[in-house]
Amino acid sequence: MNGFEPLSDSEMRDAGLVVTEVTVVTDFQLEAGVDPAALLDDVQTFLERFIAYPEPEAATAHALWIAHAHLIEAFENSPRLAFLSPEPGSGKSRCMELTEALTPRPVLSVNSSVAYVFRKISDEAGLPTLLMDEIDAVFSSGKGDGNEDLRGLLNSGYRKGATAGRAAIRGKEIVTEEWPSFCAVALAGLNQLPDTLMTRSIVVNMKRRRQGQKVEPYRRRVNQPEAIALTERIADFAASVWTQVSDAWPDLPEGIEDRDADIWEPILAIADAAGGHWPVTARDAAMVMVAKAKEKPATLGIKLLADIRKVMNGSDRISTNDLLDGLHAMETAPWANIKGEPIDSRFLAKVLSKYDIPTNNTVKIDGRAVKGYQAHHLADAFERYLATPVPAEVGNHGNHSNQPENAGQVCPLHSVPKPNVCFTCDSVRTAA
Numbered sequence: 001m002n003g004f005e006p007l008s009d010s011e012m013r014d015a016g017l018v019v020t021e022v023t024v025v026t027d028f029q030l031e032a033g034v035d036p037a038a039l040l041d042d043v044q045t046f047l048e049r050f051i052a053y054p055e056p057e058a059a060t061a062h063a064l065w066i067a068h069a070h071l072i073e074a075f076e077n078s079p080r081l082a083f084l085s086p087e088p089g090s091g092k093s094r095c096m097e098l099t100e101a102l103t104p105r106p107v108l109s110v111n112s113s114v115a116y117v118f119r120k121i122s123d124e125a126g127l128p129t130l131l132m133d134e135i136d137a138v139f140s141s142g143k144g145d146g147n148e149d150l151r152g153l154l155n156s157g158y159r160k161g162a163t164a165g166r167a168a169i170r171g172k173e174i175v176t177e178e179w180p181s182f183c184a185v186a187l188a189g190l191n192q193l194p195d196t197l198m199t200r201s202i203v204v205n206m207k208r209r210r211q212g213q214k215v216e217p218y219r220r221r222v223n224q225p226e227a228i229a230l231t232e233r234i235a236d237f238a239a240s241v242w243t244q245v246s247d248a249w250p251d252l253p254e255g256i257e258d259r260d261a262d263i264w265e266p267i268l269a270i271a272d273a274a275g276g277h278w279p280v281t282a283r284d285a286a287m288v289m290v291a292k293a294k295e296k297p298a299t300l301g302i303k304l305l306a307d308i309r310k311v312m313n314g315s316d317r318i319s320t321n322d323l324l325d326g327l328h329a330m331e332t333a334p335w336a337n338i339k340g341e342p343i344d345s346r347f348l349a350k351v352l353s354k355y356d357i358p359t360n361n362t363v364k365i366d367g368r369a370v371k372g373y374q375a376h377h378l379a380d381a382f383e384r385y386l387a388t389p390v391p392a393e394v395g396n397h398g399n400h401s402n403q404p405e406n407a408g409q410v411c412p413l414h415s416v417p418k419p420n421v422c423f424t425c426d427s428v429r430t431a432a
Contacts, residue, residue: 037276039237040067046230047098050218052091057285058204062095064267064282065202069103069129069184070238071270074246076160079263080201081186082193090206092188096133097218099186101227102234103129110134114149118164118179121157127183136189151194157181158200158262199259202267203293241273248272253283260290300334301351302385307333309382312375317363319372320345345371355381 044063053059065081072078081099083092100106107120108131120128132138138150149164156162163178192198209215250268252261264286271282304327311326312318318326327335328342336342349359363372 035276036237036241036274037278039233040064040271040274040278041276043067043102043230043234046102046226049216050098050223051095052207052209052213052215054205054207055288057288060281060285061202061267061289062099062204064270064278065186066099066102067234067238067270067274068266070234071242071245071266072127072129072182072184073160074242075266075269077262077266078158078160078182078184079266080154080158080197082198082201082203083186083188083206084192084203085190085206085208087208088190090208092206093133094218095204095206096131096186096188097220098227099129100131101220101224102231103131103184104231104235105129106131108133111137114153117150117153118181121180121183130183130185131188132185133188135187135193136191139189139194151197153181154185154187155196155200157183157185198293200263202263202289204289205292237274241270244273245269253287256286256290260293264290301354303333304335304348304351305355305378305381306386307335308373308378309386312378315375317365317372317374319363319365319370320348321370323373324348352381355385357381 040063043066044059047053047062048059051059051062053062062081065079068075068078083095085092096108100108105126105128107128109116110133112132117130120130153164156164160182162181164181167174168177169175187193187197187201193201245266248269250265250272252264252268256264268279268282268286271278307327307330308323310330311323324335324343324345327333330336338347353359357373358377361371361373361377362369363374364370365372
């Protein structure tokens with residue numbers, strides 16, 4: 001180094017120079033007296049001033065998701081946030097505006113190209129918060145418009161470290177490239193998203209405001225200073241809990257598992273870090289919203305299974321003709337007119353075979369051999385795809401015998417033999 005050697009600390013002191021010790025701060029701490037739970041309360045209150053949520057749990061989830069966007073790189077998964085509605089004018093775009101105002105490096109776009117999204121995620125400035133409005137216009141168009149590539153990007157980017165492979169031409173060579181796809185994503189649109197996206201999303205089903213239901217108008221030039229100050233507070237909170245949430249394994253409510261667990265783990269980790277009422281409030285919201293997500297309209301096959309169970313009404317067998325007559329007679333069902341004609345035995349066989357239900361069966365009814373179905377043919381599909389029916393007259397399961405001395409007996413209300421426990425009660429209380 002130009003022939004000079006650096007002076008040691010003792011030599012600098014001997015020369016009368018000041019030696020200053022530098023302390024590197026590795027753990028950011030919130031200012032004294034700052035309450036993280038109160039911060040999240042302020043975020044939710046701010047959102048509720050401008051958004052008419054369909055239920056309070058949606059506001060809770062929205063506030064926690066915004067905090068998650070500030071902590072995105074601390075988590076293995078990033079749930080998508082989807083604001084959906086059956087009709088325009090339900091507040092979806094307002095939700096996106098408020099999300100844009102409170103998240104880090106937001107990119108609010110409509111009908112962006114896949115190439116643009118890839119490059120934005122790879123931006124050296126840091127991971128963006130990708131906000132895609134009018135997403136229904138993308139997925140309602142033809143496959144040739146690039147929507148399959150976008151769907152793949154949004155699906156893969158749900159997990160940290162995920163990439164999407166592409167081929168690129170460089171000179172005379174074709175080379176492969178790996179583009180990162182992980183980032184926080186919020187979506188808004190009409191109707192439903194593709195199933196693969198729905199299962200990766202916290203879904204908020206927006207509705208038009210009721211008459212007399214008031215919210216404040218959000219005006220960026222008026223409300224932006226308040227939003228900026230709140231965003232800075234969220235960023236401070238995120239920095240203070242980074243290590244805590246990245247190592248967290250939050251307890252999940254019963255029934256939240258598999259993909260739902262992936263979605264809600266980051267959200268609940270943030271709630272636990274905030275403390276106060278948030279751990280309980282967040283878990284209550286998770287249970288409500290997961291239950292609502294499972295109420296989506298049944299597919300044609302599952303509806304057929306449900307209606308077959310209604311027609312059979314506990315019988316152990318039924319002829320194909322009687323089953324078709326019963327299905328055709330259902331006034332609110334589509335079976336009397338599918339593509340202009342009532343369904344027939346071939347339709348039944350085609351749909352039911354997807355569920356491994358044997359077709360072309362011969363059963364004996366009143367001593368006659370006829371084509372039909374037995375209850376045990378359908379039992380596995382009913383158990384896997386349909387909820388256990390609970391008769392209206394059963395309001396209290398406590399009086400159903402669940403003792404060993406009743407093993408093998410038949411529950412008088414449900415007529416289902418099962419050792420130690422009534423089959424219907426089993427959905428509420430499991431035998432020891």
